[in-house]
Amino acid sequence: MNIIRYPERSEWKEILKRSALHTEDIRDAVNTIINKVRTEGDRAIIAYEEQFDKVKLESLAVDETEFKEAENMIAPELKEAIRQASANIRTFHAAQRFESKKIETTPGVTCWQKAVAIEKVGLYVPGGTAPLFSTVLMLAIPAQIAGCKEIVLCSPPGQKGKIHPAILYAARMAGVKKVFKAGGVQAIAAMAYGTESIPKVYKIFGPGNQYVTVAKQQVSLREVAIDMPAGPSEVAVLADGTASPVYVASDLLSQAEHGADSQAILITTSEQLLEKTKAEVERQLATLPRKALTELSLRSSKLILVKDLAEAIDMVNEYAPEHLIIETQNYRDVAEQIVNAGSVFMGPYAPESAGDYASGTNHTLPTNGYAKAYSGVSLDSFIRKITFQEITKEGIRRLGPAIQILAANEQLDAHKNAVTVRLD
Amino acid sequence: MNIIRYPERSEWKEILKRSALHTEDIRDAVNTIINKVRTEGDRAIIAYEEQFDKVKLESLAVDETEFKEAENMIAPELKEAIRQASANIRTFHAAQRFESKKIETTPGVTCWQKAVAIEKVGLYVPGGTAPLFSTVLMLAIPAQIAGCKEIVLCSPPGQKGKIHPAILYAARMAGVKKVFKAGGVQAIAAMAYGTESIPKVYKIFGPGNQYVTVAKQQVSLREVAIDMPAGPSEVAVLADGTASPVYVASDLLSQAEHGADSQAILITTSEQLLEKTKAEVERQLATLPRKALTELSLRSSKLILVKDLAEAIDMVNEYAPEHLIIETQNYRDVAEQIVNAGSVFMGPYAPESAGDYASGTNHTLPTNGYAKAYSGVSLDSFIRKITFQEITKEGIRRLGPAIQILAANEQLDAHKNAVTVRLD
Numbered sequence: 001m002n003i004i005r006y007p008e009r010s011e012w013k014e015i016l017k018r019s020a021l022h023t024e025d026i027r028d029a030v031n032t033i034i035n036k037v038r039t040e041g042d043r044a045i046i047a048y049e050e051q052f053d054k055v056k057l058e059s060l061a062v063d064e065t066e067f068k069e070a071e072n073m074i075a076p077e078l079k080e081a082i083r084q085a086s087a088n089i090r091t092f093h094a095a096q097r098f099e100s101k102k103i104e105t106t107p108g109v110t111c112w113q114k115a116v117a118i119e120k121v122g123l124y125v126p127g128g129t130a131p132l133f134s135t136v137l138m139l140a141i142p143a144q145i146a147g148c149k150e151i152v153l154c155s156p157p158g159q160k161g162k163i164h165p166a167i168l169y170a171a172r173m174a175g176v177k178k179v180f181k182a183g184g185v186q187a188i189a190a191m192a193y194g195t196e197s198i199p200k201v202y203k204i205f206g207p208g209n210q211y212v213t214v215a216k217q218q219v220s221l222r223e224v225a226i227d228m229p230a231g232p233s234e235v236a237v238l239a240d241g242t243a244s245p246v247y248v249a250s251d252l253l254s255q256a257e258h259g260a261d262s263q264a265i266l267i268t269t270s271e272q273l274l275e276k277t278k279a280e281v282e283r284q285l286a287t288l289p290r291k292a293l294t295e296l297s298l299r300s301s302k303l304i305l306v307k308d309l310a311e312a313i314d315m316v317n318e319y320a321p322e323h324l325i326i327e328t329q330n331y332r333d334v335a336e337q338i339v340n341a342g343s344v345f346m347g348p349y350a351p352e353s354a355g356d357y358a359s360g361t362n363h364t365l366p367t368n369g370y371a372k373a374y375s376g377v378s379l380d381s382f383i384r385k386i387t388f389q390e391i392t393k394e395g396i397r398r399l400g401p402a403i404q405i406l407a408a409n410e411q412l413d414a415h416k417n418a419v420t421v422r423l424d
Numbered sequence: 425m426n427i428i429r430y431p432e433r434s435e436w437k438e439i440l441k442r443s444a445l446h447t448e449d450i451r452d453a454v455n456t457i458i459n460k461v462r463t464e465g466d467r468a469i470i471a472y473e474e475q476f477d478k479v480k481l482e483s484l485a486v487d488e489t490e491f492k493e494a495e496n497m498i499a500p501e502l503k504e505a506i507r508q509a510s511a512n513i514r515t516f517h518a519a520q521r522f523e524s525k526k527i528e529t530t531p532g533v534t535c536w537q538k539a540v541a542i543e544k545v546g547l548y549v550p551g552g553t554a555p556l557f558s559t560v561l562m563l564a565i566p567a568q569i570a571g572c573k574e575i576v577l578c579s580p581p582g583q584k585g586k587i588h589p590a591i592l593y594a595a596r597m598a599g600v601k602k603v604f605k606a607g608g609v610q611a612i613a614a615m616a617y618g619t620e621s622i623p624k625v626y627k628i629f630g631p632g633n634q635y636v637t638v639a640k641q642q643v644s645l646r647e648v649a650i651d652m653p654a655g656p657s658e659v660a661v662l663a664d665g666t667a668s669p670v671y672v673a674s675d676l677l678s679q680a681e682h683g684a685d686s687q688a689i690l691i692t693t694s695e696q697l698l699e700k701t702k703a704e705v706e707r708q709l710a711t712l713p714r715k716a717l718t719e720l721s722l723r724s725s726k727l728i729l730v731k732d733l734a735e736a737i738d739m740v741n742e743y744a745p746e747h748l749i750i751e752t753q754n755y756r757d758v759a760e761q762i763v764n765a766g767s768v769f770m771g772p773y774a775p776e777s778a779g780d781y782a783s784g785t786n787h788t789l790p791t792n793g794y795a796k797a798y799s800g801v802s803l804d805s806f807i808r809k810i811t812f813q814e815i816t817k818e819g820i821r822r823l824g825p826a827i828q829i830l831a832a833n834e835q836l837d838a839h840k841n842a843v844t845v846r847l848d
Contacts, residue, residue, distance in 0.1 A: 023645070081829040088529035088823075095527045096537065103519045105512035105784035113520065116763045118797055130835045166833060202797040221447070221641055221653075225797035229645075250842040257838040289837050335812060339540045343811040350815040351842035357830040358823055360529035361811040373542055373626040373649035375808040384799040387767040387785040388759060391774040399512075399782055405505040406781040409590060411554045413713050414681040418674040418775035 001278060001298050005271075005305045016319045018368050019261055019300065021231060023214045030185050030214045037189035042196045048186040053127070055161045060197040062163060062179040067172050070165035082170055085358035086137055092360030093142045096379035108395025113385040117147035120199065121382060122191030122224075123176070124206030127156035127183055131164035132207070134356065138363050138377065139205045140174035146382035151176045152191060152199055156183020184208070185215040192219035203227070205364065205377065227377055231368030232261040235352055236321035236341075238312050238334065239277075241270035243327035244348060248273070249280035251325050251351055256297040257290045264301040265319065267312045274303050313337045320371040323352045342371045396422050425702060425722050429695075429729045440743045442792050443685055443724065445655055447638045454609050454638045461613035466620045472610040477551070479585045484621040486587060486603040491596050494589035506594055509782035510561055516784030517566045520803035532819025537809040541571035544623065545806060546615030546648075547600070548630030551580035551607055555588035556631075558780065562787050562801065563629045564598035570806035575600045576615060576623055580607020608632070609639040616643035627651070629788070629801065651801055655792030656685040659776055660745035660765075662736050662758065663701075665694035667751035668772060672697065673704035675749050675775055680721040681714045688725040689743065691736045698727050737761045744795040747776045766795045820846050 007015055036044040046057050074082075098115035105111055123139040125132055136153070143151045153176045155163050163181060171179050180198050182190055188208075194200030203225040204216060213230045220226040235255035239248050252264040268274050281298070288294055306312045313334060316324060320340035328334050331346045338344055342365030343355050355361045364377035391399070400419045407415035431439055460468040470481050498506075522539035529535055547563040549556055560577070567575045577600045579587050587605060595603050604622050606614055612632075618624030627649040628640060637654045644650040659679035663672050676688040692698050705722070712718055730736045737758060740748060744764035752758050755770045762768055766789030767779050779785045788801035815823070824843045831839035 077829055078833050081826040081833075084530075084823075084826040085830060088533070091529045092527050092535050095525055101519055103516050103784065105515045106508075109512070109778070109783050111516050111784045113802065119763065132834060134830060134834060217645055225794070246845050247842070250838070250845045254836070254838040254842040257836060284838075284841065288841070290835075294838065332814075338810065339543065341810055344813070346812060346814040347816075349817055349820040349846055350813055351820075351846060353827050353831055353836075353839040353842045354533070354815055354820070354823060355811070355813055356839060357827045359533050359813050359815065360527065360535045361813055370649070371808065371810075373808070376811060378537065378809060378811075380804070380809070384795065384797070385802060385804070386762065386765055386795075387779070387800060387802075388770060389768070389774055389779055389783050389785055390756075390770040391778055391783065392771075393773055396773040396775075396778070399508075399778060402505040402508040403777050403781045405501055406509060406558060407777055409502050409505075410556060410558060411714075412678070412681060412777075414674070414678040414708075414718065415777040415780060417708065417712070418671070418678040418777045421670050421674045422773055422775060 001281065002302045003274065003278070004302060006307060007304065012315060012318055015302065015304065018231065018263065021210060023210060023217070026211060026214055027218065030211060030218055033185040034189040034215060034218060037186050037195065038193045045182050045186045045190055045195060049157065049182065053156050053183055055157050055159055057157065057161055057181055060180045060182060062168060062181065066162065067168055070168035071172070073165040074169045078166065082133070082137070082173060085134070086141060086173060088358055088360035089137055089141045090145065093145050093379050098383065098385065106395060106398050108392040109389065109399055111387065111389045113387050115383045115385055117149070117383055118203050119148065120150040120201040121148045121152070122201035122204045123151065123153045124187055124204060124208055124212065125153060125155040125167055126208050126212070127158065131166045133166040133170040134363065135207060136167055136170035137174055140171060140176045142362070142377065142379050143382050144175040146379055148382055150199060150201070151178070152201055153179045154182045154187035154191060154198065155179070157181040185211050188212060188215035188219060192223040205381070207364070227364060227381055228366055228374045229370060232263065233258045234263040234321055234367055235323040235325065236265045236267060236316055236319055237325045238316055238328065239266065239268045239273055240309065240328040241273055242329045243273055245273055245276035245280045247348055247351070248277045248327060249284050252281060252301065253284055253288065253294060254351065254353055256301060257288065257294045260293060260296040262297050266303045267315050268305060269309055269312055271305055274305050278303060309334065316341065320369045322365045322367045322371065325350065325352060340372050342366050342376045425705065426726045427698065427702070428726055430731060431728065436739060436742055439726065439728065442655065442687065445634060447634060447641070450635060450638055451642065454635060454642055457609040458613040458639060458642060461610050461619065462617045469606050469610045469614055469619060473581065473606065477580050477607055479581050479583055481581065481585055481605055484604045484606060486592060486605065490586065491592055494592035495596070497589040498593045502590065506557070506561070506597060509558070510565060510597060512782055512784035513561055513565045514569065517569050517803050522807065522809065530819060530822050532816035533813065533823055535811065535813045537811050539807045539809055541573070541807055542627050543572065544574040544625040545572045545576070546625035546628045547575065547577045548611055548628060548632060548636065549577060549579040549591055550632050550636070551582065555590045557590040557594040558787065559631060560591055560594035561598055564595060564600045566786070566801065566803050567806050568599040570803055572806055574623060574625070575602065576625055577603045578606045578611035578615060578622065579603070581605040609635050612636060612639035612643060616647040629805070631788070651788060651805055652790055652798045653794060656687065657682045658687040658745055658791055659747040659749065660689045660691060660740055660743055661749045661751060662740055663690065663692045663697055664733065664752040665697055666753045667697055669697055669700035669704045671772055672701045672751060673708050676705060676725065677708055677712065677718060678775065678777055680725060681712065681718045684717060684720040686721050690727045691739050692729060693733055693736055695729055698729050702727060733758065740765065744793045746789045746791045746795065749774065749776060764796050766790050766800045
């Protein structure tokens with residue numbers, strides 16, 4: 001871990017820089033796969049699954065037998081934990097439902113917004129060593145609450161041609177009926193364009209490696225919407241001398257274990273906490289199974305000492321972390337001053353893992369500083385707000401003359417005329 | 425205008441197709457400009473303004489004298505119309521403020537969302553023949569209500585090196601302090617990367633030609649967020665035999681005058697209305713100053729006769745128009761069934777021009793079928809919702825065991841450990 005003491009503001013930009021994403025280099029390779037899926041459909045998916053996931057598939061859709069098998073393979077304690085997490089995610093996202101209000105802006109002119117679910121959404125759940133069933137819950141539960149009619153989920157099969165049972169169990173539990181064996185770029189392309197088996201959707205959600213990220217970007221240029229641009233996961237811990245170095249170290253480590261490119265940063269006002277945390281990271285690291293990977297990621301992590309809390313808050317807002325954990329004395333006051341972050345964890349008993357799994361908040365969050373412009377996934381991500389307006393005869397009489405003047409000044413006479421014919 | 429009677433559902437896709445956007449062809453040209461602005465800053469902008477807008481600029485920022493001059497040039501009746509429109513836009517968007525609710529998902533686990541303004545936003549207002557001061561109001565007023573700290577506006581100067589006075593007047597009225605003379609790709613690049621004069625922003629809004637559209641897409645791949653992908657403007661009118669052909673024709677024409685690539689579609693259940701509308705379009709067209717341009721755009725417009733209202737509604741939802749005008753007997757019932765549209769105008773006295781200028785709804789809306797996945801611009805577009813969670817000792821005691829099980833099953837032991845240290 002890199003220790004930085006009292007950096008000048010002019011140095012912040014360099015210190016807080018993320019590792020560059022080399023997305024341009026792989027764009028052509030990604031577009032080749034996208035185009036092949038677009039023209040050849042299922043056949044291309046099956047070929048790419050053989051090439052990349054080393055599995056020969058007969059068909060792409062997960063059938064009822066596989067769902068049943070999966071359910072039987074899940075331990076009761078995991079089922080109960082998934083149920084508890086789901087209930088909290090459901091409670092929090094259901095409370096985000098939009099309530100429409102009719103506003104009379106001028107007598108006879110009534111305007112309102114109505115929330116309508118995106119009809120078809122696609123969820124991507126990566127494979128790899130860890131089965132990310134928590135991501136299934138985080139995406140499928142709000143999609144279901146929003147009322148999306150068609151929820152499609154793609155995830156790469158393991159070497160036996162099956163999707164991990166915990167992913168299938170979570171999907172079924174969250175109301176997803178259509179699950180397909182497809183990973184990487186080919187899965188994104190399939191949901192963007194549709195194939196014989198996999199339906200085309202209007203918006204694609206979910207994490208993935210840099211190939212998936214680029215594929216989502218490429219299809220978002222024309223075909224579909226995407227949840228947000230993605231980058232490696234990251235946490236900032238803002239702590240003062242009252243924080244527990246044991247907790248802080250565990251939080252930094254839980255971010256670091258995600259992968260070599262993920263970033264964990266401590267911003268603290270206390271030299272003592274910094275030193276103790278450093279020692280504690282080393283102590284806890286020794287006990288972790290993913291030690292080698294975590295160690296690699298810690299190399300780019302930083303422990304930063306700043307002169308006071310105000311500076312610490314400024315630095316957090318400049319960094320705009322995906323996750324922010326505040327372990328300070330008056331953590332509520334500090335939280336009030338945060339303007340750039342994906343999700344904020346307040347106080348000593350709120351580790352990032354709580355939000356990653358089970359507190360109810362969504363774990364799909366803006367990385368790479370995107371928190372300055374993007375929100376994390378929420379119920380909003382699965383709806384659109386359509387505006388409506390109803391205008392009475394009195395309404396157009398009152399509003400019409402202004403519209404005529406405005407339209408005439410923009411030299412749009414037919415716009416003016418649409419009012420004139422109604423006023424006559 | 426093309427008349428299509430009782431098309432089969434299998435033909436809908438072809439009938440409702442938009443004209444293709446050839447964005448790939450100009451991508452390299454756009455990226456060249458972007459890169460030059462990125463490396464050379466103001467100097468590049470000044471050079472491009474000379475090349476494209478035929479104007480030699482000394483400086484880019486609009487100064488106080490120019491704002492004052494502009495204000496003096498605006499007729500009192502236009503000022504009053506702008507004031508009236510602004511008041512309605514302000515009323516409707518202010519009513520969209522997000523009210524945060526704290527949700528206790530589990531005893532001791534409290535989660536909430538907080539709306540925070542995007543700190544720096546950039547608004548692009550195209551030049552060309554018509555000064556789009558209404559776009560200034562539609563973007564700057566919600567930015568101001570949201571509380572964006574820095575609102576930057578770029579618009580190309582006319583041949584005398586000045587921005588149209590109505591744009592400057594509207595900008596000042598909506599609280600924009602920083603206005604710059606820059607148009608097209610160079611303006612988008614300036615706001616994405618920042619130059620000596622023009623500040624970098626986090627999100628860029630506003631319409632433009634295909635070059636601006638591609639520039640926004642390109643910078644959105646890495647640097648900034650954008651409001652939404654853009655395409656030519658469009659309207660669908662859904663009408664039955666009770667509708668006035670005079671009103672319907674005026675609505676189709678007010679869309680058609682936007683440009684040769686804009687699309688106006690009538691979907692009706694009444695043969696008689698169709699025929700009368702056709703005749704009325706020709707009659708009204710003859711009186712319009714933009715006759716030639718409007719005629720060109722009408723060539724790709726369509727009058728479609730369908731068998732009943734249910735089919736008409738299905739067709740609208742399949743088309744997902746930017747603007748939808750419903751002129752039918754029970755227009756409220758019909759409006760209830762609309763799921764894909766940008767903005768909906770209900771009843772005989774609600775022409776699209778009302779929403780374009782003054783009713784209060786936003787006129788920055790999803791075109792090109794994007795209404796299936798995107799909302800129009802609203803107060804939401806200028807904020808992010810950050811999630812917060814506060815967990816007490818009791819909260820982690822109740823939630824911790826589930827998190828431990830879930831993390832262990834995703835093979836993320838450091839995630840589990842962050843809970844374990846807190847339960848001990």
